[in-house]
Amino acid sequence: xERFPIPGTFLxxxxxxxxxxPLLRRAFSIFDYDEAxxxxxxxxxxxxxxxxxxxxxxxxxxxDVLGPLGTGFDLPLTIDHLVLIAGGVGIPPVYLLxxxxxxxxxxxxxxxxxxGLTMAAEKPMADRVEKLPINLQFATDDGSFGFKGFVSELxxxxxxxxxxxxxxxxxxxxxxxxxxxxxxxxxxxxxxxYLSLESIMPCGVGTCLGCVVKKDGEEKYxxxxxxxxxxxxxxxxx
Amino acid sequence: xxxxSLNVTIGGVExxxxxxTASGTFGYGEEFDEYIDLSRLGGIVTKSITRHERKGHxxxxxxxxxxxxxxxxxxxxxxVDAYVRDKLPFLRNLGTRIVVNVAGFDTDEYLYVIDKLNGxxxxxxIELNISCPNVKGDGMEFSSNPQIAYDIVKKVKGIxxxxxxxKLSPNVADIKPIAKACExxxxxxxxxxxxxxxxxxxxxxxxxxxxxxxxxLSGPAIKPVAIAAVWKTASxxxxxxxxxxGIMDYRDVIEFMLAGATAVQFGTANFVxxxxxxxxxxxxxxxxxxxxxxxVNDLIGKAKKT
Ligand SMILES: Cc1cc2nc3c(=O)[nH]c(=O)nc-3n(C[C@H](O)[C@H](O)[C@H](O)COP(=O)(O)OP(=O)(O)OC[C@H]3O[C@@H](n4cnc5c(N)ncnc54)[C@H](O)[C@@H]3O)c2cc1C
Ligand SMILES: Cc1cc2nc3c(=O)[nH]c(=O)nc-3n(C[C@H](O)[C@H](O)[C@H](O)COP(=O)(O)O)c2cc1C
Ligand code: FES
Numbered sequence: 052x053e054r055f056p057i058p059g060t061f062l063x064x065x066x067x068x069x070x071x072x073p074l075l076r077r078a079f080s081i082f083d084y085d086e087a088x089x090x091x092x093x094x095x096x097x098x099x100x101x102x103x104x105x106x107x108x109x110x111x112x113x114x115d116v117l118g119p120l121g122t123g124f125d126l127p128l129t130i131d132h133l134v135l136i137a138g139g140v141g142i143p144p145v146y147l148l149x150x151x152x153x154x155x156x157x158x159x160x161x162x163x164x165x166x167g168l169t170m171a172a173e174k175p176m177a178d179r180v181e182k183l184p185i186n187l188q189f190a191t192d193d194g195s196f197g198f199k200g201f202v203s204e205l206x207x208x209x210x211x212x213x214x215x216x217x218x219x220x221x222x223x224x225x226x227x228x229x230x231x232x233x234x235x236x237x238x239x240x241x242x243x244x245y246l247s248l249e250s251i252m253p254c255g256v257g258t259c260l261g262c263v264v265k266k267d268g269e270e271k272y273x274x275x276x277x278x279x280x281x282x283x284x285x286x287x288x289x
Numbered sequence: 290x291x292x293x294s295l296n297v298t299i300g301g302v303e304x305x306x307x308x309x310t311a312s313g314t315f316g317y318g319e320e321f322d323e324y325i326d327l328s329r330l331g332g333i334v335t336k337s338i339t340r341h342e343r344k345g346h347x348x349x350x351x352x353x354x355x356x357x358x359x360x361x362x363x364x365x366x367x368x369v370d371a372y373v374r375d376k377l378p379f380l381r382n383l384g385t386r387i388v389v390n391v392a393g394f395d396t397d398e399y400l401y402v403i404d405k406l407n408g409x410x411x412x413x414x415i416e417l418n419i420s421c422p423n424v425k426g427d428g429m430e431f432s433s434n435p436q437i438a439y440d441i442v443k444k445v446k447g448i449x450x451x452x453x454x455x456k457l458s459p460n461v462a463d464i465k466p467i468a469k470a471c472e473x474x475x476x477x478x479x480x481x482x483x484x485x486x487x488x489x490x491x492x493x494x495x496x497x498x499x500x501x502x503x504x505x506l507s508g509p510a511i512k513p514v515a516i517a518a519v520w521k522t523a524s525x526x527x528x529x530x531x532x533x534x535g536i537m538d539y540r541d542v543i544e545f546m547l548a549g550a551t552a553v554q555f556g557t558a559n560f561v562x563x564x565x566x567x568x569x570x571x572x573x574x575x576x577x578x579x580x581x582x583x584x585v586n587d588l589i590g591k592a593k594k595t
Contacts, residue, residue, distance in 0.1 A: 065561070071356040071508070071509045071537070072355050072356045073353065074353060074356055074357065074358060074508055074509070074557070074561060075353055075358065075560055075561060076560070076561065100353075101353075115562075117563070250348065250349075251348075251349055251351055251352070251353075253351050253353075253358060253360075253557075253560045254314075254559070254560040255560075256320050256321070256324070256563065257316060257320045258314065258315055258316035258320045258321070258559070258560075259313070259314065259351070259360070259362070259560060260313075260345060260350070260362050260365050261348075261350045261351035261360060261362065262348075263345070263348055263350065263365075264348065265347070265348075270344055271344060272344055272345060272348075272365070
């Protein structure tokens with residue numbers, strides 16, 4: 052890729068080079084970008100047939116990739132404190148957001164990153180996050196590493212102890228349950244919050260109307276692939 | 290040698306090639322503008338429109354299955370007024386044929402929508418989606434019964450200012466009487482097939498994959514069903530047939546034409562490869578050239594029995 056991608060945008064990747072099973076592309080957030088080489092990385096977990104086939108692709112093989120697609124994060128550098136929350140393989144969009152802000156001169160002391168994992172064994176996923184000069188804290192479900200409990204509870208604790216400045220902006224990506232909890236907390240604290248959503252995406256470009264999520268308070272659906280995947284937390288009903 | 294001719298004529302309308310996009314898989318055309326040169330297409334069939342805006346079914350609306358996918362979008366669309374106001378202007382002067390797919394849940398709705406479209410000269414043809422449940426009748430699809438299909442096509446034809454192409458459902462015991470009924474009612478062409486009923490359940494969490502329970506199956510998995518439907522229909526009607534179902538590339542186009550189709554529509558393939566139609570046009574041209582076939586019409590119905 053020629054330019055630093057907008058954090059939160061995604062690639063639509065065909066896992067197989069030939070054949071019709073799997074048939075459709077799969078969506079992956081852009082994880083990392085190397086400005087020297089133009090190389091783009093994704094970070095993914097095997098969830099089913101598509102990602103399983105993808106995991107068998109060998110170095111040097113060519114993949115069919117469409118993108119970057121979607122509407123990513125659009126956050127000015129003037130915000131007071133950037134609070135990033137990632138659950139499991141939700142790391143990529145918020146990692147790239149931290150990297151993008153740092154690159155534009157945003158002070159790492161004003162970035163807090165809460166990384167939620169099921170257990171310590173998953174920690175290698177966060178290797179690159181650990182290298183960023185930001186405030187990084189872990190939470191594990193089993194307490195085997197860092198804060199014991201959900202990453203949303205860690206967020207609540209930090210909002211309560213005032214360590215996130217006076218006017219933080221929250222950006223989160225992860226499983227639905229986590230996003231729902233973050234959405235509830237942001238609402239309760241009146242904190243501005245953006246969520247990067249996942250959904251099953253047959254086309255990725257806005258034509259099939261398969262990927263929709265419900266708009267909050269309205270009998271309307273919006274496309275996650277086009278209007279999203281990043282939404283303001285007040286916009287959508289999870 | 291001159292380049293082979295790809296022109297086909299359906300219901301008196303000339304298409305520059307037999308490759309169209311299928312309703313519901315190409316939005317209103319706009320979304321693909323940045324990926325392909327729309328003017329190269331034979332035609333664009335737009336998403337089904339109804340009298341009023343429809344939000345569609347709650348998600349999840351799709352599930353992938355072996356070489357196919359299920360969808361229960363629920364005919365989500367902007368409604369005919371917004372279609373005419375916001376979507377038609379983009380479709381004007383694209384340099385390709387515009388086929389507008391119309392859906393309805395009772396006869397009045399079809400007539401209402403057609404009436405609103407009449408007079409808009411950017412439209413070249415109407416594709417009538419008669420695979421919707423007839424809410425005022427017995428809840429059966431309009432296209433599941435020859436008499437019901439005849440009545441609706443006859444009434445619509447009476448007021449429709451464009452060539453009319455009913456789109457048939459494969460969810461019937463025998464498609465032939467339905468096709469014949471549409472022809473007798475005045476249809477100018479037939480499009481087939483729409484999606485097949487299907488359902489999928491996750492074996493690990495026991496959940497039905499679609500909120501709507503059942504959905505429509507599309508993609509390569511349904512191609513043999515569609516080929517047989519085209520073949521059978523071609524044996525009983527004289528009007529042109531537009532073949533749909535699992536078409537991925539030029540070889541599938543040829544297969545449908547050999548079975549009796551005059552043109553085809555690409556559906557699910559657009560999701561896999563946004564430029565699938567353009568590639569197929571190029572590959573079809575090469576295929577005809579390499580075999581010294583001067584006219585694509587020479588393929589229609591030429592399948593040989595073994
Ligand atoms: C914008 C976006 C960005 C994404 N970024 C990443 C990423 O960076 N890393 C990563 O590992 N994954 C990411 N995903 C999720 C990834 O697309 C799915 O894991 C993948 O499509 C699963 O395909 P599969 O064939 O392996 O599994 P399938 O067999 O298709 O599905 C396995 C299970 O997951 C469910 N499922 C399938 N697709 C999705 C989906 N998109 N969202 C939620 N549940 C789903 C299915 O219903 C099923 O229960 C992203 C999804 C979106 C929409
Ligand atoms: C997501 C999706 C939405 C569709 N929406 C419509 C629709 O609104 N109206 C209609 O007549 N057919 C609709 N179809 C059916 C297609 O036009 C086509 O008949 C069917 O998918 C079979 O072709 P394919 O296998 O090439 O996809 C839809 C299909 C899909 C996959
Ligand atoms: S994935 Fe098709 S509209 Fe979003």
